[in-house]
Amino acid sequence: MRQIWILAQNTIKALIRKKDFYVFFIMLLVLLVSLLSENFFGARNVSRYIKDIGFFCLWLFSFIIAVTFASKQLPEEIDSKTILPLLAKPVTRTHFILGRFLGTVLASSSAYTIFYFLYIVVTSIKGEGIAFSLVIQAYIMGICFLSLVSAISILLTLYLTLSAGITVSFVIYFAIIWFADKLRAIVISRTGIESVLLNIVYYVIPHYEFYDLRVRLAHSWEAFPLWVLSGVIVYTILYTSVVLYISCSKLKKKFL
């Protein structure tokens, strides 16, 4: 456990050292302030567009940080051969993967937390605000989302090059966001063997669409039941564990 934590700390330090986070933070701040200062035909307390655009940007920025940090971990270490001294005892390959995963999740979650805090402060200034229960739910969902994204990005870089890994991570994300609803509708409508096969596909793909609560936040919908939140958390833990297990197995077999 200690080895995993030491490896994770390096990744968190990279977040502070690299400029990505600061650039995204300034961009988000400028965007939110400019949105806040907009006046639409003298209408007061118009706020849903701020919640909508603001959340979309913070989600995207956190996602980019998670993907780029997760994807860079392995190829850079393998190419520069710095992985070899690291893998000297007592750090195993499993420790290495788990440490990098934990580091990426903590780094992207830290960035997400700061972005989210800024977002909540700005959205509470103007308009109807957001219900506290929904604020908490969206935050937890965000952390779960970043965990899943980090695990999948690490796995992809074990099979692909750095740039291909990043690209495929983005393609998977947007494909799922765009088509998951349609796929679910098809899964629900089919019966028999067709239903079984479609259900298998449905269970295999990572459900990024579960985590994005932008519509709920922007349009002040009610929070969903606690059992759904628990279900999504369990789903994230299971899916992430499976992905990390595959990553560890792959790295164990990989010739360095």
Next chain:
Amino acid sequence: MYRKGISLIYIGSLITLLFFLTPAIDNYRYNFFSKKGVAQEDMFYKTLGDIRKIFSDYSYIKADLYFHGGIYKKDEKECAKTEDAHGEDKCADDNEHFHKKNDKLSSVSKISILPYIGEIIRISKHMHLHGKEEQEILPWLYYSTRLNPENIDAYVTGSYWIGQRLNKPDEAIKFLREGLIHNPGSWEIYTQLGEVYFVNKKDYKKALFNFEKAYGLITDKNSDKFGKRELYSFLAASYENFGDIEKVLELYRKILALFPQDKAVQKKIISFQSRPLSQ
């Protein structure tokens, strides 16, 4: 030292070249846009080109989406089908719609939990904004016109919400006048401007002026029979205010030609025929 000097010479030459080249490029750009009739201060045109039209349409759709509480119209289409089949508005009854969904969900849960969770997270309840909430759609209509000043629908719809639903007729008029600068030949904008004067401002003289302008611009090519009906009805009502029954009758006859089965129009024609032609 030598390399630094060379670099400085390169940078200096580049700056000098740009200094002389920039006005030439700017001059070319000015002539190009002037020929196309695009305003020079149009920042979105400079950065996005014609893609801005797609973003403008998206922004317009987004306004509609906001009016439906962030839900795409898919469910509304389902409702429309139900409405056609039974002749009544099932969507108005949110609970019934929701119960139907729940029935569907209970059958899903028997098979699989994950699609069930997905359905619960996804909001599908049909709703419309009411009262002051309606103003939430305004940013998207505003952005739609900023992205594409030729988006007439955005001007017309936006001014309807500003003027008639949120009761800000002066803002609506300002918005429509801005639309006319970019679309001087739009009968739709003149009609809407007339409607704001007619309905909200009760300034029938200005309303008539704008309806007549629209009447002069409307053709078979740039309109459908519903658009014509709206304009003719308002124009007829404006003439009626000024007692010009002859013109009122002429317009109602035109509406009847478009909608021969319309009994309300038939009745109006009969009632106006019994009146003296000028009051």
